[in-house]
Amino acid sequence: xxxxxxxxxxxSILLTLKEHEVDILRNLFSDLLDLLNEDAPPQDDTPxxxxxxxxxxxxxxxxxxxxxxxDPALARLFPAAYPDDPAAAxxxxxxxxxxxxxxxxxxxxxxxESLASFSGNGRQRLDAAQSQSWLGALxxxxxxxxxxxxxxxxxQEAVGRxxxxxxxxxxxxxxxxxxxxxxxxLETIAP
Amino acid sequence: xxxAPVELERPVEQEDDAPDRPWTTIVWNxxxxxxxxxTYVFQTYFGYSKSKANKLMLxxxxxxxxxxxxxxxxxxxxxxxxxxxxxxxATLQQD
Numbered sequence: 001x002x003x004x005x006x007x008x009x010x011x012s013i014l015l016t017l018k019e020h021e022v023d024i025l026r027n028l029f030s031d032l033l034d035l036l037n038e039d040a041p042p043q044d045d046t047p048x049x050x051x052x053x054x055x056x057x058x059x060x061x062x063x064x065x066x067x068x069x070x071d072p073a074l075a076r077l078f079p080a081a082y083p084d085d086p087a088a089a090x091x092x093x094x095x096x097x098x099x100x101x102x103x104x105x106x107x108x109x110x111x112x113e114s115l116a117s118f119s120g121n122g123r124q125r126l127d128a129a130q131s132q133s134w135l136g137a138l139x140x141x142x143x144x145x146x147x148x149x150x151x152x153x154x155x156q157e158a159v160g161r162x163x164x165x166x167x168x169x170x171x172x173x174x175x176x177x178x179x180x181x182x183x184x185x186l187e188t189i190a191p
Numbered sequence: 192x193x194x195a196p197v198e199l200e201r202p203v204e205q206e207d208d209a210p211d212r213p214w215t216t217i218v219w220n221x222x223x224x225x226x227x228x229x230t231y232v233f234q235t236y237f238g239y240s241k242s243k244a245n246k247l248m249l250x251x252x253x254x255x256x257x258x259x260x261x262x263x264x265x266x267x268x269x270x271x272x273x274x275x276x277x278x279x280x281a282t283l284q285q286d
Contacts, residue, residue: 078275079275079280079281082282084284136276139224142224186225
């Protein structure tokens with residue numbers, strides 16, 4: 001049986017994985033979770049300046065609420081909504097980024113939980129909501145990995161640029177593997 | 192108080208302060224998102240037909256960008272936030 005997503009009985013979706021795939025995916029997804037946690041605004045112990053907060057200036061004095069991500073992979077997950085208007089982009093970020101980060105963490109948690117319930121080679125039945133979490137989390141992971149690998153419009157470039165003995169080569173293989181997984185999931189759920 | 196002049200100067204039409212001018216949600220090409228995935232997102236989020244979603248995806252892929260929705264600013268901000276959640280590279284602008 002091929003490892004991947006397939007249609008199960010009564011509109012369910014089956015995920016079939018080998019033991020080493022479960023291990024690899026578990027590692028990759030927990031790295032992604034670390035990256036998302038790293039990006040979260042610092043839990044500051046300094047008391048909030050009530051005046052500054054009331055005046056909407058709380059983020060001006062060191063609070064660094066939702067800064068533009070400097071890590072290119074995070075910048076890809078949280079793009080600027082107004083490319084030509086930094087003030088509007090910052091405002092948009094302030095209102096949307098916490099929810100967006102929470103949604104990403106939530107679907108990642110679903111995926112990590114679903115991987116935890118595999119033991120050895122196995123098959124698992126997913127409902128519609130779990131499948132959506134898998135779809136989103138797989139895509140987030142591919143965005144991060146693809147950005148790290150410097151994937152360009154022509155995938156072949158990356159293949160040629162990274163020598164087989166380069167440690168990145170392993171990640172390139174994983175990147176294509178994740179694309180394959182996502183493709184099988186899309187074939188299974190696409191309307 | 193001053194007496195109103197007989198002839199009023201007509202206000203110059205302002206380009207920038209037209210609140211009802213439609214805003215657009217733009218999706219930009221990127222080398223990572225799968226073509227099938229982008230089509231899937233346009234179908235499920237916007238409710239577009241498969242052929243319309245596919246055409247928009249091809250526009251993104253071949254022309255580098257496509258306008259996928261237009262409307263009021265708040266509505267477009269919701270759409271852009273949703274596209275970001277799907278992992279698509281989206282921006283909004285007033286056309």
